[in-house]
Amino acid sequence: MSKKTAAVLGAGSWGTVLATVLADNGFEVIIWARRESTVREINEQHRNSRYIPDVRLPRSVRATMSIQEAIRDREMVLFVIPSQSMREVARAAAPHLRKDALIVHASKGFELDSLKRMSEVLKEELPTALREKITVLSGPSHAEEVAKKSPTTVVVSSERQQTAEMAQSYLINPYFRVYTNPDMVGVEIGGSLKNIIALGAGLSDGLGFGDNAKAALVTRGLAEIARLGMAMGARPITFAGLAGVGDLVVTCTSRHSRNWRAGHMLSQGMTLDEVLERMGMVVEGVKTTRAAYRLARQYQVEMPITNELHAVLFDRKDPRQAVEDLMCRGKTNEMEEIVQGW
Ligand SMILES: NC(=O)C1=CN([C@@H]2O[C@H](COP(=O)(O)OP(=O)(O)OC[C@H]3O[C@@H](n4cnc5c(N)ncnc54)[C@H](O)[C@@H]3O)[C@@H](O)[C@H]2O)C=CC1
Ligand SMILES: O=C(CO)COP(=O)(O)O
Known part of the structure; x- marks a missing residue:
């Protein structure tokens, strides 16, 4: 045969x-x-x-x-x-x-x-x-x-x-x-947006923040991925699966991740251009941050981590200031946000 x-x-x-x-x-x-x-x-x-x-x-x-x-x-x-x-x-x-x-x-x-x-x-x-x-x-x-x-x-x-x-x-x-x-929409969106959060996880680790910060990024990252995903037609349960939390966890915690590594290099003071040149492989999260930033506006969805990362990548905002702004933004009721998002 x-x-x-x-x-x-x-x-x-x-x-x-x-x-x-x-x-x-x-x-x-x-x-x-x-x-x-x-x-x-x-x-x-x-x-x-x-x-x-x-x-x-x-x-x-x-x-x-x-x-x-x-x-x-x-x-x-x-x-x-x-x-x-x-x-x-x-x-x-x-x-x-x-x-x-x-x-x-x-x-x-x-x-x-x-x-x-x-x-x-x-x-x-x-x-x-x-x-x-x-x-x-x-x-x-x-x-x-x-x-x-x-x-x-x-x-x-x-x-x-x-x-x-x-x-x-x-x-x-x-x-x-x-x-x-x-759910093709959800599978594609989950796999794409997790790279933004992985860049943030690399930055967070490189700045010396701990496991609490990483857990916060993964959890709150998943909430904003699901919010945009649902607005674009995805089914919420997909984000609890392999293309959602599964890929988010592996990319935020693995040294193999190019997105994590790019975030880590940025935390050490390299410019974005230097990071991309050093990497020599595609770091999808960079362009995806730009895309998600625009999509969030188009669909009127709140994506605070994406917004701060956009400022760090493209406006050279100090990452420590970005973290402070995330921590000090308006008070939020987790349950209300979860119900809205999921
Ligand atoms: N590397 C991994 O572990 C995984 C990667 N992915 C995704 O797979 C996609 C590809 O990633 P990698 O293979 O890791 O990238 P890579 O950076 O290792 O390789 C990209 C390849 O595409 C080629 N290429 C770029 N532009 C091209 C064009 N216009 N025409 C023809 N070839 C072109 C490059 O020459 C290179 O061979 C990305 O979207 C990535 O997010 C998904 C899951 C796992
Ligand atoms: O998507 C991936 C693993 O599921 C690969 O992630 P990186 O592009 O960050 O290496």
Whole structure:
């Protein structure tokens, strides 16, 4: 019997590791990468040392610089690129997709110009027949740990349950447990907004604040994620799940998180530009802070942590002053806020 086939668009840490998950599940996988050196290294040495060092890739994972070659005739195509590049890549991919391809995206963010979710961008760019084949993959899943086959749980969601179940059956294995959730809006919003709070958690840790501060950020962060999410049409219970509190906890507490690390570097006095240059990988929370700041105004939702982080990132507000302003803002009744938000 011939092997199932998949293409992964994006040769960063997450795209490369998702390719290994699919290879472990019996897929023939081809990664589309932009750099010739990355393609050569994957094909000849079975490594992608720039993004995920120390990981040996299975032989059934290959790479190409041709998007057409990557996508042609593949049953499944994964988009795993920074959210600001999603539209451009979807447009380039569109003419080459199989008419019945399963489309999965694993990116966490909003398109800044339009404030759209990634599935909305894909819907606009891909052929109409593929609209109901669009799926989001989200949840607490640092690539470095999945690469070690450390037990991981994620969630997939699509407008059509059958599509989500197909993605689930392709991706699930003994170290990668995949749940479905019918709330695509909530899954995309939870996965995107948690990066803002993770930046704040890195800042908080770097400033020497303790576990109380971290717990406050996670809890109050979840409240404002849920408030905006619900205003945008998400179901509140999704934020109690893997794409909500699950991803929020892992990103706020893990040294693997690029968002946490970026916040930590900022706390040590580096400028945002210096941090992004040093990181060399996408820090989605930066653009997501801008997007959420605008969305909060559009939907008239209160997001105090996002507002303060926006001021720290883009107006160079002193983070200690930001924390003081958060602590001293108007008195609030937690129960009333929770009832309003949830
Ligand atoms: N790294 C992780 O553990 C996880 C990442 N994600 C999400 O996955 C997405 C990708 O993240 P990573 O793989 O970590 O990023 P990364 O920074 O490691 O790699 C991004 C890759 O996309 C490529 N790329 C950027 N712009 C492109 C364009 N216009 N055309 C083609 N390729 C382009 C880069 O060359 C690079 O290979 C992000 O939205 C991230 O939030 C989600 C879950 C886990
Ligand atoms: O989304 C992630 C883990 O679930 C990855 O987070 P970072 O982008 O902060 O590394």
